[in-house]
Amino acid sequence: xxxxxxxxxxLADIKRVLAxxxxxxxxxxNLAIKVNSDPISFLVTASGKDKTKETSExxxxxxxxxxxxHDSQLKPSAETLLHVEIFNKTNAxxxxxxxxxxxNVISELYGDQGKITxxxxxxxxAYGLWEEDAEFTIPIIYNHAHIxxxxxxxxxxxxxxxxxxxxxxxxxxxxxxxxxxxxxxxEASEFLFSYHxxxxxxxxxR
Ligand SMILES: CSC[C@@H](O)[C@@H](O)C(=O)COP(=O)(O)O
Ligand SMILES: [Zn+2]
Numbered sequence: 001x002x003x004x005x006x007x008x009x010x011l012a013d014i015k016r017v018l019a020x021x022x023x024x025x026x027x028x029x030n031l032a033i034k035v036n037s038d039p040i041s042f043l044v045t046a047s048g049k050d051k052t053k054e055t056s057e058x059x060x061x062x063x064x065x066x067x068x069x070h071d072s073q074l075k076p077s078a079e080t081l082l083h084v085e086i087f088n089k090t091n092a093x094x095x096x097x098x099x100x101x102x103x104n105v106i107s108e109l110y111g112d113q114g115k116i117t118x119x120x121x122x123x124x125x126a127y128g129l130w131e132e133d134a135e136f137t138i139p140i141i142y143n144h145a146h147i148x149x150x151x152x153x154x155x156x157x158x159x160x161x162x163x164x165x166x167x168x169x170x171x172x173x174x175x176x177x178x179x180x181x182x183x184x185x186x187e188a189s190e191f192l193f194s195y196h197x198x199x200x201x202x203x204x205x206r
Contacts, residue, residue: 138172
């Protein structure tokens with residue numbers, strides 16, 4: 001199997017798992033996986049597709065600017081520039097973007113503060129933080145409709161090889177050194193969002 005095929009399979013596996021969780025409502029979401037580092041190329045989901053379906057046209061290869069490497073009828077994700085920022089600025093190997101009700105509600109609740117911090121939760125270890133008093137902060141940025149502006153704001157928070165950023169009333173983008181790490185970050189984040197909202201709702205009725 002070529003490297004391209006291997007990466008395709010890895011991304012397709014993640015897409016399948018996230019689709020089962022219903023994390024791609026209304027064609028939302030996009031996924032990317034690096035294929036080569038020098039020069040950078042990565043597979044990204046084709047724009048506007050139903051990501052719950054599996055086809056041979058789910059992904060296309062783009063270069064470090066997000067332009068398709070081969071002639072194609074397919075359009076790269078409208079949010080490819082965010083993945084471009086990640087792969088150009090870090091050694092990340094995979095980035096994932098999903099819209100869920102929980103990540104949207106959290107982003108609205110804490111949007112004015114520009115971040116949400118979690119602590120005192122075992123699952124924080126999924127971010128590689130093992131200390132008892134560890135905190136994990138996820139920045140929240142404004143959802144500019146102009147994607148180059150969104151990518152510029154987003155870029156400010158792309159600092160390490162793994163991370164997460166919430167886009168207000170839009171969704172979350174996470175990245176990691178490889179597909180497994182990106183998926184782990186995404187699952188841990190959604191767990192924390194869901195826990196936080198459930199706890200808030202229960203406290204409100206008590
Ligand atoms: C209907 S979802 C809105 C889209 O603009 C976008 O936010 C998204 O996540 C999916 O866009 P896509 O171009 O398919 O990658
Ligand atoms: Zn989106």
